[in-house]
Amino acid sequence: MTDDNRLLAGRYRIGDIIGRGGMSNVYVGRDERLGRQVAIKLLKSSLAGDPIFRTRFRQEAQAASRMAHPTIVRVFDAGEERVIEPGGAEAIVPFIVMEFVQGILLKDLIRQGPVDPAEAVRITDGILTALEYSHRAGVVHRDIKPGNIMLTNSGQVKVMDFGIARAISDSSATVAQTTAILGTAQYFSPEQARGESVDARTDLYSTGIVLFELLTGRAPFRGETPVAVAYQHVSEAPVAPSSVNPKVSPALDQVVAHALAKDRFARFQSAADFKTDLEIAGAGKIPSKRLPAEDFQASLFGAPPTLSAGSDSALTQLAGDDDYAVKTQSRPPVIWIWAGIASVAVILVAILFWVFSLRETTIIPVTSRQVPVVTGQTYDSANSTLQQLNLVTQRFDKTDPTIPAGDVINTDPPSGTIVQTQTLISVYVSTGKQAVTLPDVSATTVADASTKLTALGLVIGSTTKQNSPTVPADVIISTSPAAGSQSFVGDTINFVVSNGLVTVPSVVGQPLDLAQSTLTGLSLTVTSDTDTETACAALTPFTGTQVTYQSLEAGDQPQKSSIDLKYCTAK
Numbered sequence: 001m002t003d004d005n006r007l008l009a010g011r012y013r014i015g016d017i018i019g020r021g022g023m024s025n026v027y028v029g030r031d032e033r034l035g036r037q038v039a040i041k042l043l044k045s046s047l048a049g050d051p052i053f054r055t056r057f058r059q060e061a062q063a064a065s066r067m068a069h070p071t072i073v074r075v076f077d078a079g080e081e082r083v084i085e086p087g088g089a090e091a092i093v094p095f096i097v098m099e100f101v102q103g104i105l106l107k108d109l110i111r112q113g114p115v116d117p118a119e120a121v122r123i124t125d126g127i128l129t130a131l132e133y134s135h136r137a138g139v140v141h142r143d144i145k146p147g148n149i150m151l152t153n154s155g156q157v158k159v160m161d162f163g164i165a166r167a168i169s170d171s172s173a174t175v176a177q178t179t180a181i182l183g184t185a186q187y188f189s190p191e192q193a194r195g196e197s198v199d200a201r202t203d204l205y206s207t208g209i210v211l212f213e214l215l216t217g218r219a220p221f222r223g224e225t226p227v228a229v230a231y232q233h234v235s236e237a238p239v240a241p242s243s244v245n246p247k248v249s250p251a252l253d254q255v256v257a258h259a260l261a262k263d264r265f266a267r268f269q270s271a272a273d274f275k276t277d278l279e280i281a282g283a284g285k286i287p288s289k290r291l292p293a294e295d296f297q298a299s300l301f302g303a304p305p306t307l308s309a310g311s312d313s314a315l316t317q318l319a320g321d322d323d324y325a326v327k328t329q330s331r332p333p334v335i336w337i338w339a340g341i342a343s344v345a346v347i348l349v350a351i352l353f354w355v356f357s358l359r360e361t362t363i364i365p366v367t368s369r370q371v372p373v374v375t376g377q378t379y380d381s382a383n384s385t386l387q388q389l390n391l392v393t394q395r396f397d398k399t400d401p402t403i404p405a406g407d408v409i410n411t412d413p414p415s416g417t418i419v420q421t422q423t424l425i426s427v428y429v430s431t432g433k434q435a436v437t438l439p440d441v442s443a444t445t446v447a448d449a450s451t452k453l454t455a456l457g458l459v460i461g462s463t464t465k466q467n468s469p470t471v472p473a474d475v476i477i478s479t480s481p482a483a484g485s486q487s488f489v490g491d492t493i494n495f496v497v498s499n500g501l502v503t504v505p506s507v508v509g510q511p512l513d514l515a516q517s518t519l520t521g522l523s524l525t526v527t528s529d530t531d532t533e534t535a536c537a538a539l540t541p542f543t544g545t546q547v548t549y550q551s552l553e554a555g556d557q558p559q560k561s562s563i564d565l566k567y568c569t570a571k
Contacts, residue, residue: 007032008081012040012097021147028100031076038076039101043094054080057094063139064162068424070392071130073150073160074099101158106210107146113217114245117252120214121282123149125275126157127207132271133422134162135200142198144206145187146213185226185233186219190262193230201264204274208259211278215252216244220260234262251281258287371425373415374408379429382408390421398428401490405432433488440483442476446495449476457489465499467556469522473500504563506554512545512567524552525562536568545569 006014012029018039019026029040043057061078068074077097082090106123109115115123127149134141141148141162150158185193189205192198212220220238223229238260242248255277261267268274277287369389374382379395386393403409412426413419436456441449450460471477480494481487502522507515512528519526531548539546549566 008040008095009077009079012038012077012095014040014042029097031097037100039073039098041096041098043096054092054094060162061096063137066420067134067137067139067162068392068419069130069133069422070394070424071126071157071159072133072162073101073158074424075162098160101150101152101160103150103152103156103158105147106149106151106214109151110146110213110217114247115214117215117248118282120211121252121278122155123151123157123214124207124211124278125282127159127210128204128271128275128278130157130159131200131203131207132275135203135271137420140198140200141203141206143187144203144210146210149210185229186221188230188233189264190234191264193233199264200271201267201269204259204268204271205261205264207271207274208256211259212238212241212256215241215248215256218244249281249284251284251286254286255281368418368420369423371411371413371415371417371419374427375410375415376403377408378406379408379427382411382427386425386427391419392422392424394424394426396426396428397431399432399434399489400430401433401488403430403432405430433490436487436489436491438479438481438483438485438487438493442478442483443471444476445474446476446497449479449495453493458487459490459492461492461494463495463497466496467501467503468498469502469524469559471498472559473498500559501556502559502561504552504554504557504561507547507550507565510547512547512565515547515550515565519563519565523560525560526565527562528565528567531566531568535566539568541570542568543570 008014008029011031011033013032015028015030017025017027024041024043027040027042029038030036031038058078061075065075065078075096075098078095080092080094083093084090127144131141131144139162141159143161144159148159148161150160152158187206187209189198189202191202209220221229221232221236223232238256240248240253241256242250242253255274258277259268259274268277280287369391371391372385372389374385377385383393383395398409400409407430409428409430411428413423419425434457436458438458439452439456441452444452446463453460466477468477475498477496477498480496481491487493502524504522504524505518507518510518516526516528535548539548545567547565547567549564551564552561
């Protein structure tokens with residue numbers, strides 16, 4: 001299957017490949033409908049054979065698309081495309097259409113060596129800002145690693161691939177696929193290695209691993225196999241980053257240790273807490289929070305009780321062995337089940353009563369906003385209006401022949417859309433008509449000039465015929481406006497075209513040399529001869545040589561005509 005220049009879903013043109021992974025390839029693309037550049041991630045067709053994965057994938061892509069924040073790579077669209085493989089078999093290819101970001105992956109930056117501690121703090125702060133937003137939206141990433149984080153050319157942190165890890169792990173995908181999507185074991189949290197459920201604190205542990213790598217240039221846990229690395233996450237304490245890189249301060253050592261606590265309850269409990277301590281440590285002060293206590297179960301007795309079954313399942317899967325998976329979940333007491341059912345029933349009845357008692361109206365949650373109409377306003381006015389609603393704005397300039405320069409054309413999402421606070425609103429601002437430098441089309445035919453100017457968005461106006469001694473018939477002499485002047489798309493261009501005639505003046509009575517110079521300058525062929533003595537005698541006294549006759553009458557004559565002159569010479 002060739003992806004280059006293929007049209008995906010009848011809308012997205014696939015371009016050059018810009019990234020390869022175990023489960024997907026990433027291409028630069030173009031949204032033909034909206035005329036914007038995008039990134040297109042094509043997942044391997046081997047994943048699409050699982051209907052559970054396809055369902056989870058759609059659900060997680062929808063959740064990710066609702067997240068709009070400057071630190072998160074925006075998801076525009078997702079779906080699946082039926083394609084014909086080289087062997088002739090039909091396959092389903094899941095795809096995601098994302099915001100196109102120009103920059104460098106964090107893993108490529110780390111390969112160059114340790115990052116300056118101040119820059120490491122700034123980058124980690126950006127990751128935590130993205131997680132703080134996603135966790136408030138109820139989305140846990142599950143796969144925070146340098147390969148899923150980008151730095152734009154301006155230094156902005158961008159986190160990508162929200163929800164894909166969950167779509168894989170919740171489906172019946174193979175162990176090899178799960179390992180490829182979830183990344184290497186270097187970024188596993190202890191609860192992931194134990195096979196336990198994960199929550200937002202799992203993302204914070206993985207962020208701590210990324211911070212360690214930024215400060216030292218290497219991961220805190222390394223081994224020959226993924227199983228060995230996973231066991232280290234469960235049972236071994238990481239070394240202090242300062243032992244690898246002396247430039248790291250004790251304050252940052254403490255933040256890393258807190259983030260990498262084995263017990264998730266001893267770890268940072270929110271991205272906001274992590275950010276607060278990171279900012280304090282970045283300023284050179286040691287955070288007031290105590291260092292997390294060691295997980296005594298891991299250090300004294302090996303794996304904790306919950307690891308005895310669940311971790312075997314998780315760790316043997318990393319080794320590619322499912323034979324020893326043990327079911328660890330026990331059923332709660334029956335009375336709890338009935339109590340839960342009764343509670344849910346009461347809540348449902350209360351909700352139904354509340355809904356039917358409401359009059360038909362539009363209810364906007366307090367954390368939501370309706371995008372206002374700002375079309376026609378200046379950008380500053382529109383920006384102020386949107387920011388007062390706690391919305392994030394991003395300006396895009398666009399030519400428009402009808403909207404005055406500096407005024408808003410539209411927004412994306414459009415006005416009237418209900419969005420969450422801190423949603424990114426793209427504001428498209430008119431730069432007015434598109435400027436065009438009028439090319440020189442003189443010495444060309446009207447047909448050729450019209451083709452050239454129409455391609456620039458200009459309109460062909462009137463054609464005026466004019467005499468010219470040198471420009472051939474039906475060739476353009478000049479344009480209005482003149483060549484080289486600035487015009488705008490939609491402006492009208494008028495032509496002045498040669499009619500193939502030249503205006504011949506009367507030179508009778510002029511000195512011969514002046515008459516010859518004048519007519520030669522009009523590209524006429526001039527011959528001269530002495531007039532008869534009778535004609536010359538009839539002249540009043542004169543001096544020099546004087547023209548007495550011209551063969552062409554004064555007025556319009558064909559270009560390059562011949563004209564005969566007769567003259568008299570004074571004696």
